[in-house]
Amino acid sequence: MTLLEDILNYNVRFVEDKEYENYKTSKVPTMKAVMLTCMDTRLVELSTKALGFKNGDVKLVKNAGATISHPYGSTMRSLLVGIYALGAEEIIIMGHKDCGMGGIDVDTVLGTMKERGIKEETIAILEHSGIDLNHFLGGFSDVRENVRANIDIVYNHPLFDKSVPVHGLVIDPHTGEVELIQDGYAKVISK
Ligand SMILES: [Zn+2]
Structure with a gap:
């Protein structure tokens, strides 16, 4: 079930x-x-x-x-x-x-996204559009x-x-x- x-x-x-x-x-x-x-x-x-x-x-x-x-x-x-x-x-x-958000590693999160099919190109487009993924996904x-x-x-x-x-x-x-x-x-x- x-x-x-x-x-x-x-x-x-x-x-x-x-x-x-x-x-x-x-x-x-x-x-x-x-x-x-x-x-x-x-x-x-x-x-x-x-x-x-x-x-x-x-x-x-x-x-x-x-x-x-x-x-x-x-x-x-x-x-x-x-x-x-x-x-x-x-x-x-x-x-x-x-x-879990204390010391989260953004590079690891991005790596997992790529493994699951998010294209490098998509990440590059977001970054070029001014979206700070380190800030968006980052912790403290x-x-x-x-x-x-x-x-x-x-x-x-x-x-x-x-x-x-x-x-x-x-x-x-x-x-x-x-x-x-x-x-x-x-x-x-x-x-
Ligand atoms: Zn927490």
Whole structure:
């Protein structure tokens, strides 16, 4: 059986057994926060459970490395919309130790793309069109610095309301222990 078949079969039972009743909540985050964290498999549940969040408590944005790769990309958009339209009043940016995007080797990624059929020519065209693939696919060497850099992107964004606290955390994916990188309340500019 394929993964997709497993998913669809499971889902029929899930709905029939009314398991959804355990997850009933509203679309407004109870804890009034939007959190950006990493898509790491170890954080699927740990990223919320270790902070005391349950279903319905936060808006959750996940991507590779908990990174805002472009100030007008979908991650920044999600954070802004979370604040202006979806009931969040605080932002949490949480990186994690032992992140797969820490020290990712772009040449290796490009090599794998070529092995899987992406033409050298395509890569050359993109680079000549001004797309910086090192930046696009690259990671970071220090997770704490990455969290701080992402906070700066939010904080310096022209559409960001500086009265919104932006907190920075780093979580240990083995123990769930959280390290405080930035207390967003300390940086708030009140109106
Ligand atoms: Zn990660």
